[in-house]
Amino acid sequence: MTFQFNVTKEVLDLGVKVKAVVIEGIDNTSLSSDYLAYRKEAIQQLQQKYEGINAKQEAIVQGFYTLHDQVGVRRRKNPPASETLIKLLQKRNDLPSINKLVDIYNIISTDTELALGAHDIDKIDGNVTLRLQDGSERFVPLGLDEPQPVKAGEYSYIDDANEIICHLEIRQVNKTLVDEHSKNIYFIIQGNEVTSDALLETTAQKLIDRVTQFCGGQGQIIY
Numbered sequence: 217m218t219f220q221f222n223v224t225k226e227v228l229d230l231g232v233k234v235k236a237v238v239i240e241g242i243d244n245t246s247l248s249s250d251y252l253a254y255r256k257e258a259i260q261q262l263q264q265k266y267e268g269i270n271a272k273q274e275a276i277v278q279g280f281y282t283l284h285d286q287v288g289v290r291r292r293k294n295p296p297a298s299e300t301l302i303k304l305l306q307k308r309n310d311l312p313s314i315n316k317l318v319d320i321y322n323i324i325s326t327d328t329e330l331a332l333g334a335h336d337i338d339k340i341d342g343n344v345t346l347r348l349q350d351g352s353e354r355f356v357p358l359g360l361d362e363p364q365p366v367k368a369g370e371y372s373y374i375d376d377a378n379e380i381i382c383h384l385e386i387r388q389v390n391k392t393l394v395d396e397h398s399k400n401i402y403f404i405i406q407g408n409e410v411t412s413d414a415l416l417e418t419t420a421q422k423l424i425d426r427v428t429q430f431c432g433g434q435g436q437i438i439y
Contacts, residue, residue, distance in 0.1 A: 219402060220343040221439045227346050227371050230286050231279075231409035234346060235420040238337070239427050239435035240400045244317045251316060251430040258323045262305055265327070271302035276329035279410030280385070287348075287370045289384065297386050298329040315396050320426050321403065328419050330407050331385035333373075335392035337400040342376025344402065355380040357387045373404060401427075 221236040271277060272295075280296035301322055305311055311322050317334060325332040335344075351368035354377075366380070373382040381392045385406040394401060405420050417437075424435035 219337055219340070219438070221402070222343070222345045223439070224345065224347040226348050230371065231283055232346070232371065233407040233409075233411055233413065233416055234439070235405040235416045235437060236344075236439035237403040237405065237420050237423055237435060238401070238438050239403070239424065239431075239433045240337075242317065242399055242401060242427065242431040242433035244315055244394070244398055244431055245396045247316060248430065254426075254430065255319060255323070258327075259305075259310055262311075262323070262326050263309060266302050266306060269302070269306075271299045271306070274299070274302075274329055275410050276407065277302075279408035280331070283408045284384065288367075289370060294384065294386055297331045297333075298325055301326040302329075315394070317394055317398070317401065317427065317431055320430065321423060324419060324423055324426065328415065330405055330411060330416065330419055332406075332419075332423070333382050333385065333388055333404040334394045335381050335388070335402045335404075336394050336398040337402050338398075339392045340375050340381065340402065341379065344373050344375050344381065346371060346373050349374075349380070353378050353380050355383060356390050357383070358390055358393065360390075399433075 277296050277299045281291055313319055321332040321334055349366050349368055349370050349372050351366050353366045355364050355366050372380045374380050382388050407416050420437050428435055
């Protein structure tokens with residue numbers, strides 16, 4: 217694997233904590249009875265965990281809001297990804313079912329309250345750097361067809377073509393969308409000053425274990 221991921225000091229100084237995982241050679245098509253049983257049980261456990269909980273008040277969720285405050289991102293329009301997942305779970309008694317790989321990392325994100333994202337490596341130009349935007353980057357969020365304005369000073373995951381593949385740890389893009397045909401995946405696992413290094417490490421390993429259990433492939437922590 218020649219793919220590399222780097223983080224600038226300016227972003228680390230904000231309190232961002234991040235791990236990067238690569239898993240190659242997955243099968244994101246078949247749905248085994250073991251996987252469906254795992255998903256059902258995991259959703260039930262999450263329902264019990266978050267019953268009566270105010271997601272916005274969770275310490276890790278608040279840590280993401282604090283992080284966004286530091287780069288001038290408006291709170292109301294940019295809820296942390298894990299808060300959104302918890303609220304969806306509470307509203308629907310389920311999480312969105314997109315595809316096997318995405319469902320697995322959404323379950324882990326909801327459980328840990330860390331922000332997780334996945335990108336098809338074969339659609340990324342070169343390598344990825346987590347850095348502060350300068351305003352020149354190209355950004356086409358999921359669900360949109362045209363590039364959106366980019367504000368300097370916010371942090372994003374940016375490939376070598378100067379294209380944002382994830383804005384903050386919230387908005388992913390069409391370019392690197394993971395679908396059922398994706399084989400080689402780069403995962404973001406991001407926390408904040410409230411999250412321990414141990415939590416990120418164990419979450420990265422749990423992600424590798426679950427994905428390779430149900431999708432096959434070979435995984436490693438690359439950052």
